[in-house]
Amino acid sequence: MKNKKYTIYIIEMVAGVLINMLAFSGTVSDPSVLTGIGSGILVVGLVQLLRTMRIERDPELKKRVETASKDERYAFISMKAKEAAFAIYLIIAAVICMACLILGYEREGMTAAVSICLLVILYTIMFRILAKKY
Amino acid sequence: MKNRLEEIRKQRGIKQEELADVMGVSRQTISSLENGRYNPSVILAIKLARYFEMNVEDIFIYEEANDEK
Numbered sequence: 001m002k003n004k005k006y007t008i009y010i011i012e013m014v015a016g017v018l019i020n021m022l023a024f025s026g027t028v029s030d031p032s033v034l035t036g037i038g039s040g041i042l043v044v045g046l047v048q049l050l051r052t053m054r055i056e057r058d059p060e061l062k063k064r065v066e067t068a069s070k071d072e073r074y075a076f077i078s079m080k081a082k083e084a085a086f087a088i089y090l091i092i093a094a095v096i097c098m099a100c101l102i103l104g105y106e107r108e109g110m111t112a113a114v115s116i117c118l119l120v121i122l123y124t125i126m127f128r129i130l131a132k133k134y
Numbered sequence: 135m136k137n138r139l140e141e142i143r144k145q146r147g148i149k150q151e152e153l154a155d156v157m158g159v160s161r162q163t164i165s166s167l168e169n170g171r172y173n174p175s176v177i178l179a180i181k182l183a184r185y186f187e188m189n190v191e192d193i194f195i196y197e198e199a200n201d202e203k
Contacts, residue, residue, distance in 0.1 A: 064160075067154075067158065067159065067160050068160060070158055070159075071158075071159045071160045071163055072159060072163070072174070072175050072177075072178060073159065073160065073162065073163040073166060073172050074160070074163075076172070
């Protein structure tokens with residue numbers, strides 16, 4: 001399990017380096033996007049690797065992290081936070097959508113509207129799936 | 135939902151950390167339960183009751199009028 005985690009993080013880092021190499025190879029007309037993606041993947045892999053190594057070295061920290069991952073109150077708080085974030089996002093996106101459409105930024109307004117529709121559709125699909133499961 | 139968890143725990147001379155370890159939850163969860171800020175799952179309530187060799191109703195007091203969840 002531990003080795004599997006390390007392997008995934010190392011693969012992420014290698015993928016990040018390869019994407020960066022591709023960006024700097026001159027084969028791509030605009031390397032900035034690839035550089036951003038590559039650097040992002042590289043940093044995420046590196047941070048996860050360092051974090052796992054730190055946890056593995058400290059038994060007290062490892063125990064706390066394991067307890068936190070199983071703790072039902074943390075799961076409850078996480079669920080509540082997602083619920084609140086979802087509701088707040090919908091309100092913010094709706095305000096942005098209306099403001100953009102009123103100010104004539106039609107494309108941006110439509111993007112916000114589509115994101116609201118997508119979220120509501122996803123919510124409906126997930127609700128139906130979970131209603132069958134539970 | 136009110137509970138007598140703190141009272142029962144102190145009667146038995148058990149620390150929050152020890153109870154949390156046995157229940158497989160964090161110390162903050164035990165603290166939140168004792169303060170009435172968090173209501174446990176059925177599983178945790180039963181585990182606590184079994185640990186203290188009591189009935190769930192002897193530890194947790196359900197009051198319909200004050201139930202907010």
